[in-house]
Amino acid sequence: MKVTMHVNGRQVSGEAEGRTLLSAFLREELGLTGTHIGCDTSQCGACTVHVDGKQVKSCTMFAAEAEGAEVTTIEGMANADGSLSAIQQAFQDYHGLQCGFCTPGMVMAAAALLEEIPQPTEAQIRHHLDGNICRCTGYHNIVKAIQAASGQPVAVAAE
Amino acid sequence: MYNFDFVKPSTVEEAVAALADDEAQPLSGGQTLIPTMKQRLNAPETLVSLLGIEALKGVTVGGDRVTIGAATTHATVAREVAEAYPALAALAGNIGDPAVRNRGTIGGSLANNDPAACYPAAALASGATVVTNRREIPADEYFEGMFATALEEGEIITRVTFPIPEAAAYVKFEQPASRFALAGVFVAKFAGGVRVAITGASEEGVFRWSEAEEALSGNFSAGAVSALSLDADGMMADLHGSAEYRAHLAKVLTGRAVTAAG
Ligand SMILES: Cc1cc2nc3c(=O)[nH]c(=O)nc-3n(C[C@H](O)[C@H](O)[C@H](O)COP(=O)(O)OP(=O)(O)OC[C@H]3O[C@@H](n4cnc5c(N)ncnc54)[C@H](O)[C@@H]3O)c2cc1C
Ligand code: FES
Numbered sequence: 001m002k003v004t005m006h007v008n009g010r011q012v013s014g015e016a017e018g019r020t021l022l023s024a025f026l027r028e029e030l031g032l033t034g035t036h037i038g039c040d041t042s043q044c045g046a047c048t049v050h051v052d053g054k055q056v057k058s059c060t061m062f063a064a065e066a067e068g069a070e071v072t073t074i075e076g077m078a079n080a081d082g083s084l085s086a087i088q089q090a091f092q093d094y095h096g097l098q099c100g101f102c103t104p105g106m107v108m109a110a111a112a113l114l115e116e117i118p119q120p121t122e123a124q125i126r127h128h129l130d131g132n133i134c135r136c137t138g139y140h141n142i143v144k145a146i147q148a149a150s151g152q153p154v155a156v157a158a159e
Numbered sequence: 160m161y162n163f164d165f166v167k168p169s170t171v172e173e174a175v176a177a178l179a180d181d182e183a184q185p186l187s188g189g190q191t192l193i194p195t196m197k198q199r200l201n202a203p204e205t206l207v208s209l210l211g212i213e214a215l216k217g218v219t220v221g222g223d224r225v226t227i228g229a230a231t232t233h234a235t236v237a238r239e240v241a242e243a244y245p246a247l248a249a250l251a252g253n254i255g256d257p258a259v260r261n262r263g264t265i266g267g268s269l270a271n272n273d274p275a276a277c278y279p280a281a282a283l284a285s286g287a288t289v290v291t292n293r294r295e296i297p298a299d300e301y302f303e304g305m306f307a308t309a310l311e312e313g314e315i316i317t318r319v320t321f322p323i324p325e326a327a328a329y330v331k332f333e334q335p336a337s338r339f340a341l342a343g344v345f346v347a348k349f350a351g352g353v354r355v356a357i358t359g360a361s362e363e364g365v366f367r368w369s370e371a372e373e374a375l376s377g378n379f380s381a382g383a384v385s386a387l388s389l390d391a392d393g394m395m396a397d398l399h400g401s402a403e404y405r406a407h408l409a410k411v412l413t414g415r416a417v418t419a420a421g
């Protein structure tokens with residue numbers, strides 16, 4: 001079947017089977033490989049994207065379910081001039097990534113959080129990241145990056 | 160995953176008609192069904208999405224009850240029920256993670272009846288009514304054991320009605336990897352008595368702990384259950400906890416839920 005949606009502000013169409021996951025559609029049909037597949041079992045959050053403004057795991061949704069939807073992926077997060085968005089820049093400044101595999105999902109989760117709670121507490125940030133697994137950083141610097149991106153003071157300065 | 164046809168009706172009647180086919184299955188938030196289809200534990204020929212049916216979505220609060228459409232997400236319940244029934248909203252807001260809560264629905268959770276799921280405890284402790292396209296099923300008759308419910312072939316949940324208790328709380332001891340309940344206890348105090356439902360613990364799925372209900376109906380305090388004990392016989396045992404551990408945990412959580420309910 002043909003599936004049509006808006007991805008990062010652009011209308012796109014592509015072929016999908018019933019079983020085609022949104023993650024596969026983005027990566028294989030549209031070539032947007034910034035959305036990562038860490039587990040494919042709904043656990044890790046590396047595949048997090050926004051559908052109609054809501055954070056979802058794109059490996060746990062069918063492409064056909066996103067027919068007509070507004071989808072935002074990590075490729076749509078940078079500023080219009082190509083510079084990094086505040087959240088992305090904060091991840092770099094505060095060492096919120098090491099290998100970077102979880103980072104697209106972390107940034108999408110962080111963006112959804114700040115949309116809902118512009119100045120979250122540390123506890124709110126950690127609760128919100130329940131579904132995003134990072135094997136490298138130990139999370140502290142991710143939390144700091146999100147605090148910094150929200151304009152809040154960060155307890156320990158980045159080195 | 161095996162392939163299937165995807166249909167997205169906009170009315171309950173169309174969905175029911177599509178589900179008359181033996182090989183068709185409803186798809187709600189997909190947060191349980193998609194992972195099981197990936198494992199080929201489930202291979203429907205047609206998936207009938209319920210998320211295009213507006214009549215199945217939303218929350219209405221009227222007097223002493225809250226009614227929630229089957230296709231209402233956990234995130235919506237967490238937000239919109241917060242005032243009317245805070246314990247239920249808190250339960251919804253602690254299911255899985257934000258992405259799961261944005262897709263997963265109450266109807267899907269109750270239809271699936273995972274032995275470690277949260278909503279079954281709320282429905283049973285509240286004495287909720289599960290409404291389907293065919294009938295109204297009291298929670299006491301709805302849950303029939305692990306992954307088993309009173310739902311028949313082709314029958315779908317349309318909404319769930321919860322009587323609002325005077326006081327209530329849900330306390331979940333999370334299995335940290337899955338965030339499902341290693342044990343979870345929902346305590347609800349009504350004018351007519353107290354109801355206690357335990358999830359995550361028994362091999363039979365969610366159940367009411369009648370001994371605790373009796374004790375708490377006379378004296379609603381954590382102390383009232385401290386001398387009781389749950390039988391480890393029939394409790395689940397796995398690498399996360401033995402049967403004895405779960406029985407003890409469920410009892411301790413019951414006391415904590417009573418304290419939290421205040
Ligand atoms: C990472 C992760 C963590 C989770 N953590 C928790 C947790 O802490 N606590 C918890 O309780 N759950 C948890 N869940 C499960 C989650 O709550 C699911 O959303 C829920 O169990 C199923 O709802 P769904 O809408 O996604 O249903 P689906 O997956 O779409 O469907 C589930 C089943 O119900 C059937 N069905 C769906 N809707 C209806 C209906 N209206 N009438 C009849 N049958 C129907 C389907 O055919 C299918 O068999 C978690 C899931 C994930 C992926
Ligand atoms: S790839 Fe989707 S949750 Fe891990």
Ligand code: FES
Nearest residue numbers: 098100134135136
């Ligand atoms: S930076 Fe490597 S997984 Fe998070």
